[in-house]
Amino acid sequence: MVYCGQPSRGCQMCRTRRIKCDETRPTCKQCAKSRRQCPGYKDEFDLMLRNETRATERRAQRANKKALWQLESAAITSSSSTNVKVSPAARSAAKCPFEQALKPAIPIPAEMRASCHFLSNFVLVPQMGSTRGFMAYLIPLIKSEDPDGQLHHAFNACALASLANTTTSSKNSNKPPDPKSGRGQGAVELHEKAFAEYSKALRATNIVLRDPEAYKSDAVLAAILLLAVFENITAQEAGAFAWGTHIGAAIQIAQARGRKQLRTKLGLQIFIAVRTQCIIHTLTTGKAPVMGADWWLQDAVSDPHASAAQRLSLKTSELRAEVTATMATLARTPDNVEIMRILMRRAQSLDKELASWMDNLPDMWHWKTICWQGPLSEGEYSEAEVFPGRVDIYNDFWIASVINVARTTRLYLGSIIVRCAAWICSPVDYRTTPEYAGVSRMCADTISDIIASIPYHLGWHIKRRHLFPNHALSGFACGEDDGAKGLGGYFLTWPLATVVSQDYATDNQRAYVKGRLRFIADGLGIKYGHILSQLQIRLPSMLIHRDGLLAQPFPMAHNFQKILTLATRGHGAGFGPGAAAAAAAAGYKVNPLQQREMMVKEEMEKRRAELIAKAIGPATGTTGESVKHITKDVLSI
Template sequence: MVYCGKPSKGCQMCRTRRIKCDETRPTCNQCTKSRRQCPGYKDDFDLMLRNETTATERRAQKSATTTRKRQQQQIGQGTAATAARRHATPALQHMVKSSALQPALQIPVETRASCYFVSNFVLVPRQGTARGFMDYLIPLLRAQGTADTHIRHAFNACALALLGNSRPSADGGEEMGDKAVGEYTRALSATNTALRDPKTAKSDAVLATVLLLGMFESITAKKIGEFAWGSHIEGAIQLVKARGRKQLRTKTGLQLFVMVRRQLIIHTLTTGQAPIMGVAWWMTDAVNDPVATALQGLCLKTSDLRAQVTGLMTTTTTSSPSSFPSSFPSSSSSSTSPQRTDLVLALMRRAQSLDQDLSAWMHSLPPVWQLRTLCWHDGNSVPPDGDYSRMEVFPGRVDVYSDFWIASVWNMARTTRLTLASIIVRCAACACAPVDYRTTPEYATAARVSADVIEDIIASVPYHLGWRGGRGMGGDGHRGGHGEEEDMSGFACGEDGGIKSLAGYFLTWPLACVMGQDHLTDAQRAWVQGRLRYIGDELGIRYAYILCQMRKCIPSMLIRRDGLIAQPYPIAHNFEKLLSARQAPPAASYTMNPLQQRETMQKEHFERKRSELLAKASETTATESIKKAIEKFLGV
């Protein structure tokens, strides 16, 4: 028994006829006019409650009958299909099987690669900020449409290469690699054609294409000699120079300018060259994000300072390098002259001042820029053989950030501090020569700062690579997502969670700087190499493989080079000639060439020491056998 709402109070005849009843009693006027017998009205109880049991049973029986008939039809169809397959020919059976295995929808590999690249590299800012990466690509590609243009070919090359590196077995990595190289070749040809046209040479699309070509090199690099990233970045710098200040008037132009400035910082810190056009030209009226822009200004000043220090250490003539300020005294041929020492100390004080500015920048960041320590990894997961390269997290602190972009800016500041520390130590070594530079207070301070910065960079790596916790630290380990952190930027396609190739791309430069530091422990170096291999294997950034092969120690190798150059040899500044000095003719002021004279001096020193030892052995009461043993040891 159910309540079915307010029923009609009319007579049964009017309700059956579905007309309005005037409810006249005892007989309604509608029945009287139509000459029908009025059946009367129901009482109030029957109006409110109605018995629906019979109707419900009837509907249930009807539904069961319909279901039974449908099942019988399906069984009959399945039996007929089975019989048809049993009596079909082998060719027909193969055709049926092939059609059953064929997927319903075939997505072109170019489309899948494009979506994969955008979901891994194009970072779009949120909440009205400017914290994005390559977000200018989307409007530029839409403006070009589906035409075969240089930017479309460059984009396809990067997308196919990234997908092929990340999923080599599932999607046919070798085939996609060949397609990527073909797209890269077409992009180079189309870009050269566009550069020859004055109307398109300075366009946003051409500059974006050159940056994509440089990224393609980072994605596909296999050998150091084949790595052409620097040439593409130098081309982008020349394009920005030719475009002038008017490129900053548009949003896309400003984004491209800032992108090139970021690549310029890495390029100058890597090569030791000064920023072309000077620091002021790159910083004036080019503010995308105020906090990041302030840091990039300090990074460019560091690049300029490092170029000046390198020029001073590699100059043996009496004239100052052109990059030095006119207020500095000229360097002399003597590495210990007072003028040269004053110049070195002035450069060292500039490096210390820049390091203080960087430290102040870190402490003045707004709350959204601040990092948070997620946990401390106690190192219980170290393999029994002590192979740190297989560990996801290095024992110590693990930090998390608001998003990848902010974490990359932090690491740029840290790598700049490492560069400044090496500059300070180089200057201290030059100023205190021939005293061991490791006894100076500047070396002690730089060593402490470098060790702390290395720990900070290592603590940021797990966040980049998707690690959000671990066993034994108060919770279960999990990957993907960003935990309690609210991302300030998101990817233009796909989900924001999980490990992204952009995170590995951001990590390659900081890990490269860490790899070459004197203050890196053996365990840290093994772990960094393991993370670089992981970035190359899993995230598709093959440039990380090249970084694993690098063998350098900064600043000790630079200090040793500076010491070799400072030797008073006429051709000491030219390493190529110095290495071939054995076949070189003697210099004008020497009877022998420099290396021959050095070998002669070493031989005379050895003969003098041997004579002294033999004299002491003769004066003592040593036996004849002991004296012969001494002579044999000395080669007499």
Template sequence: MVYCGKPSRGCQMCRARRIKCDETKPTCNQCAKSRRQCPGYKDEFDLVFRNETQATERRAQRANKKALAQKQTKATGVQDANKTASSARRVPDQSVLATLKLPIDQQATCHFISNFVLLPRYDNTRGYLEFVVPLLQSEKPGSHFKLAFDACAVACFGNRVGSGHTFEGQALGHYTKALASTFAALKDPEVATSDATLAAILMLGLFENISAKQLGTLAWGSHVEGAIQLVKARGKAQSRTKMGLALFVAVRTQMIIHTLTSGKAPIMGVEWWIGDAVKNHYGSECQRLNIRTAELRSEVNRLMTTLARSPENIELLLDMIRRCQTVDQQHLNWERELPEYFRYKSVAWEDNVPNGNYGLAEVFPGRVDAYQDLWVASVWNMMRCSRLILASLIVRCAAWVCSPVDYRTTPEYATSARTCVDLITDIIASVPYQLGWFSKRKELLEMEHLSTFGCGEEEALKGLPGYFLSWPLTCIQGQDYTTDAQRAWTKGRLQFIGNHLGIRYANMLYQLNIRIPSMLIRRDGLMANPYPMAHNFEKLVSARTAPPSEGYSMNPIQQREAMQKAQLDREKTDLVIKAMGSSGQLDEKAVATWLQVRSAAMGP
């Protein structure tokens, strides 16, 4: 493979319509004749790498066919023409063979750009890592950035090529040198805040996800936190240039994932992160809500570890429930206001599970959704993950308030369970689109192509969709509301991303065995007082009368056991109320004796 910096010909509208452009400036005549607004031509920032290996081969084959056709028309007989064509096919094109014998670093560069560099086709849309190409083509890209890029490229290339090669050692060598070079650059005041330094830190973080071998986010998280501090030092002026804005948005995206997964509060406020750094209104608005969700999660974590039971603190958590519900409603409002190119459609229904193995199935039984663009699908899934987190926060707060009554009897749990089941289904339905299921079913797609990869075939299976999916799949894998079949399928997709797409960290994530929010509620209960005080019993009485939620994956035996447990909890609450009487003191021995008798009476 080779790459070049030649810009694509024609205006963006003609390219999207796939018609020939006369390249008249400032606007082309094709757009003027069809009464369309010409978006103009790509600038130098949009120079892209092209996969010339396959293109050269195709051109050679077309030239051969054309030459053979001309010979056939001039030949005296069909037999002679066939012999000539056969002879021509047996002679390999030496230029193509020479192109295939490229150094590993050039092959790795092209492979990385064709898998991870997503370039926006229009000014108001977003890509991913679009700053990589102009930095590589600059006269002085910076040794620290170039080393960090080479580490990612070689590691990515080695993961896809397979074992039996020395790529892992080469990638680690580049990574070690990149760390030292970046550390030296941070000591230089002029170089520390440059675009190349921030880009190098982002590439180092990506390397951790590509090559991770053990569970833990410390290394990736430390790079993200370093990038956040550097963005803070660069100030607002960084978003005034096209490359600066692309870098800022990339750091903001990584910051959101880091804060949502770690539970840490994002530094600076929502307005500082959004403000004027808006490239696409709908994408930026979604990230605004993501940051608000991260702030709420951090605040709930802090309250759960510090609050003691009191009337004031109960009101504080009830207010927190209302705040979470407000942000969740804002997510729904965002969804309703989306334009047509941000919408998705259900285009297929799949029932087949090969050999009954959900872990190997490409599609989970149910609907399959198609999106207009890969970036659009990633924005939708980030919104869904935020809503799943908000639902868990609401249930956690409700469980704290209504304890010791089972939180699963509260209306908050019933509402959150229904919401989460729908969100999990939506994320699962988006996976086939991102992992190449439509490559053989193109007739089902109506794509806008808002972005394109730097080089290579667009229909080929890419690494970036797997990178985008790692967090949403991990999020639904640990949900209480995910069925066993859905969980098995999700783990299988994470293994596919890790083994076939080269995102090794996905192999670590599928091994996680957590349940949200039940495990967090258990932890919150252990840190809080075991019994509520007398002032809370009016709320307990109202909470225990709430209708229990339906079990989404329980069989009839489990449902009967759940109903028995709910009845036991209601009678336990009645006894506690009577045992306290007017004194406000709880006779724990009487409660324990009653529970033993009652459990024996109900049987297994």
């Protein structure tokens, strides 16, 4: 590598004018004096690493032209003395060695190509002080850490696996290519190297974790977070998915590091990264955050708007765990019903706070609708890039992810509200309650908002830059923003998994989301998308069913246990006449549809009793043949 001198730190305008810049921020005084608009300064990372590819090509092309000119001059001189002409074929043959100089003489190692690929797809570096990137802490840590340490091995594992997944030729499969087929052999080798690096990272991390002091370092925590990313990139089966194990370890280490980890810039960045994963982990598993929500927020504010949203998400995690525990232990009494109403009101209050947070975001955080997509034919949704309706864009990938996490939190809050309403009003159908009506509207709108953000995350807007001004607040650590990025798919996996499992999503929305999850797996190399696209759960209806099976909250007043028993014997959603009496005794209002079902069932029971009484009545006037017909009528009811 040739040393090209110390790079200039001046603004772009002063460098173009070839004058000395005083480097005053945010606007240099040279531009202010000349009344020019200062375009700003290059990022520190760009000053350290410069792309010399184009300059090298230009130098090679100049050398090629000069050598060809010398060759032609010599040929012309020779032909003038010997009367021999140089043929076009000879000129072409003479040109080939110089054209080959444009190609790299030494093949670039897979590790280097993989590192550049990972940096250009997953490491988001902020370009303004008001936004936060993603895994930007890796750049200084990798420079300072031992090349044979756990951090380097974890980084290499993620980079090689990501490159292997995007170069795999076998599509529509969450498995690596088969070496026996002869296809995708390069991807097979990359996969083998990736898992070898993953094993080294695990081994080195286990060794460091035995040290009572070394395991608290920034490098160890960053390596564990990378191991969790590796699980998302290479996930093949839900049973072998170890993401939760790595996140649990990261949470424990962050807890052991205490408040002093927030004193450094890198420590704060890594702590916030762990907190973000903690939110996803706790909401997914239904467990309360370790140490409580306040501990995760105290003195750990990088961006006030993002921290406010994360506070509400952590509070939602605590509330969800509390509601689940309460439903599993409380018996149904008037006092306990009031406790459940209080929990429901807390969920409604958190949802209002999240709605208010979205309404009061600054202009920099607001999304913009750039176009509307027309309707699609039946069967096109699973392969469509855009769902019918609006298409939104954002100023930054990180901003979009924070907003989608807030939207996903609202979906979880809606589930909590409906579960509480179902517990309170049972045995009356919870879908007749006003709480369900309000939640269904909110969740339908939230699902539409998340779906409208999908094209932006998956690079659809890159081909249509003329539709919006390009003023991104952050950029990737390497390469150019010229296509779909793996980070966009990585940010989308959890919100899309939540959408596809919602009761309020339509069949077309569900087909579209599953198709986008498959694209994230095949096109962007986040294989976890295949597992999520196969989810067959529905929320909150399945949770409500589970609450009734496990908690059994009706052992006392009004004989609710008997009501559930009657319902499981075939009385269906309308229950039986016993259910009607119990519901009336409890003071619950039954809707007209349920009333009609109850009346029909009562009439059927009355008819059945009359036929049975007739069959077993006095022998006079009742022949064996008539008893047969009566029995047949009873069985048909």
